[in-house]
Amino acid sequence: MATNKRRSKNPLEVHGALWLSAGGASLAGHGRIELLRAVAEHGSITQAAKAFGMSYKAAWDAIDTMNQRANQPVVERSIGGKGGGATKITDFGQRLIARYEQVHAVHQRFLGLIEQGAMDLDQEFSLLKVLNMKTSARNQWLGTVTAVRAGAVNDDIEVALPGGQCLAATVTRASTESLALRPQMAVIVLIKSSAVMLAVDLTGAVSRHATASKAAWRR
Template identity: 65%
Template sequence: MTTRRRDSKARPLAVKGSLWITSGDESLGGHGRIALLRSVAEHGSITQAAKAYGMSYKAAWDAIDTMNRVSGEPVVERSTGGRGGGSTRLTAHGERLVQRYTQLDAVHQRFVAMLAEQAFDLDQDYSLLQALNMKTTARNQFLGTVTAVRSGAVNDEVEVTLAGGTRVVAIIPRDGTESLGLRTQLAVIVLVPSAHVLLATGLDGARLSARNQLAGTVAAVRPGAVNAEVVLALTGGGQLVATVTSASVDTLGLAEGIPAVALVKASDVILAVLA
C-alpha cells in the first residue's frame, strides 16, 4: 500500500451550492432559468433573450414552456399582432417568482458561504454552531441527534448521540419536549454551562449518580485569580470546558495529559433546536 504525499500546489477543497425550485417531483428551475426570465423581461422577446443568454430559441422556449406548466400559473405570456408585431413579457406571477428567487438565492449564498468558511480545513474541528453564528453564554455547544425519548409523568429523559458517538442524557420538562418537537433522529444542539461541569480523577470502580460521565484527557488548564478553566479532550471526540476552583485543580492534580472524567447532571443539560 502506498501513501500519496500532499500536493502543496493542489487547489483547496470548497463548498458550492445551487438553489432550485421544485413542484412535487418536477423541477421548475434554478439560477439558469431565472436568468432566462430576467432576459425575457429585459428584451421583450424569447428570440432576443435566448441570443443574449447564449442558447438556442428551441432550448429557451422548451425551458419557458416547462416553467409555465410546472409553476401552476404562466410565468411568460406572448401577445401577437399590432403595429409592433407582438411581444413577450413576464406575467405578474413570473415577476413575483423572479423577485422571490432573487431574495432566497441571496440568503442561500450567504448560508453556503458560512458553511464553507474553514469547512475543509481537515486539520481543524468544524463547528456548525460557529458557522451558523449561534451565540450563547454556554461554553460547551455540541451538535447531536436524538436517539431516544423516554417519557415520564412530569419530565422526559432525552438521549442525544454526539458526532463522535458520545451519548448525553438530558432531563426535559414534558412541555419542553413538546414545544421543541423532540423525537428520535432529530438534530439538536446540546448546551452545557462550564460551571455545571464537575471534574474527577481516579474513579475506577466508583459508582456515581451523575447520568453523564464523559471520559477524556486534560488538554489545557487556564488559571485565574479564583477559578481555573480546564479543557478536557473527550475520548469520543470534541472538547468540554469546565470552570473549577484553583484549589480543585491542585487537589486533583489537573494538568495537561492527565486522564479525567467530566460529570454533568442530566438536569443541567440544555437542548435547543434550529427553528
Template identity: 50%
Template sequence: MPSPKPMKIQGRLWLEQDERSLAGHGRIDLLQRIAESGSISQAAKSIGMSYKAAWDAVDVMNNLSGAPLVERSTGGKGGGGTHLTERGQRLIASFRRIEEEHRRFLQSLGEHIDDFADTYQLIRRLNMKTSARNQFYGKVSRIKHGAVNDEIEIELPGGDRIVAVITQESTQHLGLAIGSDAIALIKAPWVMLATGADDLKLSASNRLSGSVVKLTPGAVNTEVILQLRGGATVCAIVTNDSAAELALAEGRPATAIFNASHVIVGVPA
C-alpha cells in the same frame, strides 16, 4: 512546494414541482432577460441559448407552475412581444431571495472548511462495515521492524495502546508511519478476560485494564463490555462458566487480554 489553494464549497440551487425541475439558475436568468428585453429571441441570444430551447424551457415552466409565467402578445402598435406575468415576476424575486440565503449558507460552511478533512475521515470510519466487534481508531506510535513481520503500536485517543504484528509487506502497503492514522480490529471471541491480571505472566502483548460496564448472558456464552481507563470499550465473548468463575459483575475491575497476531490493522480510505 507551493501552498495548496484554499478549498471552497459550491452548490447548485433549483426549484421542483411535482418532482420535476421547475427552475434553476439558467431558467431564472432566461426569465430575467425576457423581462428586461421583452423578447424571447433576444433573451435566448444573450445567454447563448437557441430560440427553440428557450421556448421549450418556457413551456415547461408554464406547464409546471400551474399558471403562465411568460405570455406572448402579437400585433399591436409595438408589433407584439413577450412579457412576464405577475406570477413570473414573483418567481424571480422569490428565487433571488432563496439564492441569497443559499449563498450565505455556503459561505457559513466555508468558514469551517479546515475541519472538512477530519470530519470526512470520521464519517468514513463510522460507515465502515466489518464483522469485528472491536474497532479502535488511533495513531501509530511505534514501529518495530523484524526480519519478516513488523510490530505496530497504535495509541488510542484515551492513551491506551494496542500492539499488532503484521507482515512488512502489509506495513508498506498500508503506508504506516509514526503519527499516521490507523484502525485496529479485534474480534470479540479473540479477547480473553482476567481479574487480578497484574500477577499473571502471559505471552499476550495486549493487556487493557478497565471495569465491567455491561454483561449480557446467553444460553452458552456471555457478552462482556469492558470500559478501559482511557474511555474506550472492549467487547469479549466468554463462556457462562468462565464469567461465573471470574465473578464478573458490573463495576468490577477486569483486564482484556489478546495476542498481537489477532489484531487486524487498517487505515482510513
C-alpha cells in the same frame, strides 16, 4: 513541508447549485431565472435568446417547460395587434424571480459558512458552529447538555461549556420535548442582557430580595 504547501494551495471548497422544482419536476435554476430576466428586459424571447447566447428554440423550450410545470404561467405572449404582439413576464414570474434571488443569496451564504467552518478535517464538525447564529441576544454559548431533570411543570437543564463552566436553565416541559433536549446533545444557550444579575454578596442579595418580596406582598 510539501504536504503543508499543498494544503495551503489547494484548500477544500464547497460548491452547490440551487434549483426550484414543482411536482417533483425541475422548474428553474440560475440559468432559467436569468433567461426570464432577459425576457423582462427585452420584451421578446428572440431578443432575450440572442442576449443570452442561445437559440430561440432552446429559449422557448425552457420557457414553455416553466409555464407547464409552474402553478401559473411565468411568461405570456400576445399575438398580432397594433404592435405586432409582445412577450412579458407575468406577476407570478416576477415574484418567482425575486424569491429565487432571495433564496439564492441565503444559499450562497450557507455554502460560504460550510466552507469556512467545516472543511478543516483536523477539527470536529459542528453544525451549530457552521450556522453561526445571529440573534439579538449578545450572550450566547455553544455547549453540551449534561443533565435533564424533569420537574412537575418545568425541567432543569444543565449545559457544560468548552472551558469547563456549567450553565443551568429552567425551561418548560413543552420546550424540552419540542427541542428534544437530551444528554450529550450540542446546544446554543442564549441569554438576554436584561436577564443577567450581578451580586457581590450572593447570600445578602438573596436575603434582601426575599425581604423586599415579603414587604411588597404585605403592601
